């Protein structure tokens with residue numbers, strides 16, 4: 197009769213017997229399942245993140261002295277609610293969004309505070325995150341660090357219809373560059389949580405012996421053979437994998453000058469000559485419409501903002517960034533601190549169902565099992 201367990205060469209569990217070896221997922225699930233809630237440890241981190249200070253002894257004891265886990269949980273969550281209502285939360289949101297937007301203060305007389313202040317004011321008011329892409333008024337508030345308060349204001353940079361921070365003068369000034377590509381790169385990293393290339397095709401094609409992974413038609417972007425002065429379609433260098441999307445968006449930002457003022461014509465330069473201004477045909481052949489993604493025409497910045505606000509990837513990115521912040525992880529596009537979509541599914545569904553309310557999302561992150569269990 198065969199032995200109960202499979203002895204393998206070196207006996208039960210000998211690792212050279214695949215039937216015996218636990219799968220990596222099992223190992224990790226075991227570790228995850230073994231975590232236990234530690235509300236005092238969670239309190240310490242939550243307090244530092246949400247109000248920028250350590251919890252008081254009274255707050256620590258409130259959790260520590262609670263009769264049981266349910267009592268500790270209730271005490272902890274009550275304190276999280278008090279932190280979210282605390283004026284110091286405004287200051288923390290300013291710090292968060294200055295870091296996320298990679299801008300702040302004043303540079304060359306241009307105020308780089310209004311975009312972070314607008315975002316922070318939405319968080320404090322528990323307003324919709326998507327107003328960062330769609331708001332038409334009040335997008336240039338000021339923040340008073342002495343009182344931790346915001347004063348609403350409209351941006352005054354000659355824009356007819358604003359689209360959240362996409363039309364913000366500070367953002368467009370700070371990320372000014374040839375062909376406005378740095379502004380497009382900023383938008384992609386900030387709201388889609390990944391660098392270019394973006395929106396890869398499942399059926400890549402080959403041009404000039406090189407793989408093209410983009411979705412836009414090959415000839416929908418300018419090159420030396422269809423009116424452009426820069427050959428973005430040069431197979432060597434794989435430019436089209438990135439520029440197929442970038443070149444369909446960049447013209448929307450090209451009329452902002454280097455101080456973030458909207459002008460009547462293209463104001464960004466090229467690397468082709470000292471003061472050489474970019475031309476519409478440098479980006480796309482004549483008649484090719486501006487678009488966020490293939491099939492999503494966006495003739496102006498408000499329609500770009502609306503298309504992005506409807507993109508599930510943008511909602512997931514917002515959740516991933518707050519989860520990484522709560523857990524003290526580095527910036528997602530530079531440090532590749534990736535968060536699997538499955539891990540944040542519940543929080544993303546709640547975020548979408550709430551109408552993208554920021555403070556509710558933050559509360560969900562700081563009271564989630566992944567945050568309170570260690």
Ligand code: HEM
Nearest residue numbers: 373374377378381392393427428430432433434435438467
């Ligand atoms: C045929 C190859 C390529 C060509 C001809 C090309 C052309 C250009 C030009 C002319 C600029 C403006 C540079 C400047 O500021 O003077 C630029 C910027 C940029 N390109 Fe490309 N590119 C190519 C490949 C790529 C690839 C493969 C990627 C993505 C991995 C990419 C992503 C970007 C980004 C993000 C910027 C903005 C950089 C910044 O200012 O921060 N490019 N490209």
